[in-house]
Amino acid sequence: MFPLFHERHVLVKTTSKFAKTLLFFLLGAxxxxxxxxxxxxxxxxxxxxxxxxxxxxxxxxxxxxxxxxEEINEGGxxxxxxxxxxxxxxxxxxxxxxxxxxxxxxxxxxxxxxGGCSSDAALAAAxxxxxxxxxxxITTASADEITEQNREYVFRxxxxxxxxxxSLITFLSEVVHVRSVAILCEDTPFGRYKMKNFFRVRKRLxxxxxxxxxxxxxxxxxxxxxxxxxARNPDLVYFISRGDDAALFVREAKEMGLNPxxxxxxxxxxxxxxxxxxxxxxxxxxxxxxxxxxxxxxxGVKDFNERFLHRYGELPxxxxxxxxxxxxxxxxxxQRAEGLDRDQIKAALREADIESVYxxxxxxxxxxxxxxxxxxxxxxxxxNGRPETVWPREIASSRYVLxxxxxxxx
Numbered sequence: 001m002f003p004l005f006h007e008r009h010v011l012v013k014t015t016s017k018f019a020k021t022l023l024f025f026l027l028g029a030x031x032x033x034x035x036x037x038x039x040x041x042x043x044x045x046x047x048x049x050x051x052x053x054x055x056x057x058x059x060x061x062x063x064x065x066x067x068x069x070e071e072i073n074e075g076g077x078x079x080x081x082x083x084x085x086x087x088x089x090x091x092x093x094x095x096x097x098x099x100x101x102x103x104x105x106x107x108x109x110x111x112x113x114x115g116g117c118s119s120d121a122a123l124a125a126a127x128x129x130x131x132x133x134x135x136x137x138i139t140t141a142s143a144d145e146i147t148e149q150n151r152e153y154v155f156r157x158x159x160x161x162x163x164x165x166x167s168l169i170t171f172l173s174e175v176v177h178v179r180s181v182a183i184l185c186e187d188t189p190f191g192r193y194k195m196k197n198f199f200r201v202r203k204r205l206x207x208x209x210x211x212x213x214x215x216x217x218x219x220x221x222x223x224x225x226x227x228x229x230x231a232r233n234p235d236l237v238y239f240i241s242r243g244d245d246a247a248l249f250v251r252e253a254k255e256m257g258l259n260p261x262x263x264x265x266x267x268x269x270x271x272x273x274x275x276x277x278x279x280x281x282x283x284x285x286x287x288x289x290x291x292x293x294x295x296x297x298x299x300g301v302k303d304f305n306e307r308f309l310h311r312y313g314e315l316p317x318x319x320x321x322x323x324x325x326x327x328x329x330x331x332x333x334x335q336r337a338e339g340l341d342r343d344q345i346k347a348a349l350r351e352a353d354i355e356s357v358y359x360x361x362x363x364x365x366x367x368x369x370x371x372x373x374x375x376x377x378x379x380x381x382x383x384n385g386r387p388e389t390v391w392p393r394e395i396a397s398s399r400y401v402l403x404x405x406x407x408x409x410x
Contacts, residue, residue: 031066031085038073038082042334045086045104045134047115047125052091057117057319061139062087063312064323065114072327078334083327086110090125092118097125105132112137112333112345114326117319119143119161126154135346137329139322148368153342155349155363155371157322157329158291164377165201168264168289171379171391172205176262176402178235182211184225184249185240194240194266210234217241222249226256235261242269247278254282259403262287267380273315276385283382285403287390292318292358293380295397296389304357318358325356359395 046065049058069083077083086108088100097116104110105128113129114137116122122141129136130151138146138156142164147156172178181202185191191214202209210232213225219241226249229237237260239249246269253263267290269275276283294305294315304324308316316324329352334340337348349371353362359375366372379391381400388398 031069031087038077039080041082041084042078042340043084043086043108043110044069044330045088045101045108045110045113045115047088047090047097047100047104047113047121049092049117049121050087050089052093054092054117057140058089058092060317060319061115061117061323063308064316064320065327067308067311068324068327068331072331078331081334081340083330090115090118090121092121094118094120094124097121098128101125101128101132101134101136105129105134110134111340111342112330114330115139115323116141119146122146126151129153134342135349137326137349139326140319144369147370147372150370152371153346155352155373157326157358157361157373159375159377160369160372161197163374164289164291165197167377167379167391169201169204172201172236172262175391175400176236178205178207178261180208180210180232180234181236181238182213182229182232182234182260183209183238183240184213184215184222184229186217186242186245187214188217190242190268191240198238198240207236215241215245217245219245219248222252223256226253226258230256230258233260237263239263239265239269241265243274244278246270247275247282250279250286251282261403263403264288267291267318270382271380271387272317276382283385285401286382287400288380288387290318290378290380290387292321293378293387293389295380295387296359296378296395297397298357298359298395299355301357321358325358325361328356329354329361 048061049055069085072083086104090097090100104113112135116125116138117140119141122138123146126136126146130153133153135153140158142158142161144160144162185195211229241249246265264287267288270286270288271290305315308320332354333345333348337344350363361373363371363373376392378389380387381390383398390396390398390400
């Protein structure tokens with residue numbers, strides 16, 4: 001059962017995700033957790049794509065925020081005050097996000113804003129938050145320039161885009177020693193964006209490009225392309241495809257005996273339980289890059305996964321973990337701040353130093369960046385039906401297994 005939701009003066013009890021989504025479609029939703037005995041309330045603004053193309057990410061983040069907020073209030077709140085959320089549906093759009101920040105800061109009077117999935121939307125929101133001097137904790141948006149504007153009120157939990165592939169570079173250079181690559185990419189804006197990022201990896205490692213194939217999703221079969229890949233015998237097969245396409249590709253590749261040193265995909269394609277259900281045994285030994293996986297051995301992750309699964313019937317993914325960790329940060333900041341005003345909250349954010357389910361959170365300045373948390377992206381591998389964290393070594397949950405080899409110790 002979800003908590004009680006207040007939208008303006010209307011009290012609604014929701015028991016399904018559909019009803020919840022309809023509720024939050026009404027911009028300006030306010031969520032109060034009905035627990036008696038609080039001295040007051042602390043209002044936190046949330047910017048999330050509840051509808052639109054990024055709605056699935058927004059849903060997972062919303063679930064993470066709600067669970068954390070309810071747990072904080074059940075534990076007595078912060079300083080005797082109840083956490084209250086004021087939510088805006090941005091649809092992942094820049095102008096909607098800018099207006100939402102204005103409403104949250106000027107009309108709702110929030111102490112802090114959190115969220116931000118789309119980089120374009122977060123860039124617009126960050127500029128407005130800085131202008132209105134309201135702290136903004138970004139959970140997901142990863143464009144480098146977001147934290148390169150020397151802003152005092154903008155803080156980001158997740159790593160910037162330019163750092164997403166560092167772990168892949170070290171893994172390929174230190175462990176697998178690949179020299180050539182064949183690439184399969186869906187012909188979509190998502191695919192071309194991911195292709196552009198991977199070409200930085202290829203350039204850094206000086207990989208010889210043997211094939212680069214685009215396809216229009218959804219695919220009926222990849223067998224002709226796989227046959228051409230197999231003829232070139234690449235060390236690495238890197239595939240950028242999602243959902244059913246990714247599962248189809250790996251099944252057919254295994255059936256046809258395509259056997260590189262390594263298969264690596266993007267998380268959006270092969271990181272989900274739905275992929276495993278479709279790929280079955282063909283998933284074994286596949287690697288993918290990720291910002292976070294449920295197996296990552298950060299403090300509290302196991303319990304967090306279990307509570308999230310019990311509450312929502314699904315695992316949180318990195319979106320849910322980012323949102324929940326943002327509230328762990330908010331709780332810490334509210335407890336340490338000298339008072340409950342925005343400048344005092346900003347000062348406490350600058351001194352943040354916590355361990356969250358998403359990893360350590362400490363905001364630093366380096367290069368052009370300020371207010372940036374530094375965390376490694378990870379390499380995960382499907383082992384025995386479970387995505388295990390295998391790289392970097394210091395946060396691995398399991399030993400990696402390379403094709404045709406026995407497990408290698410950490």
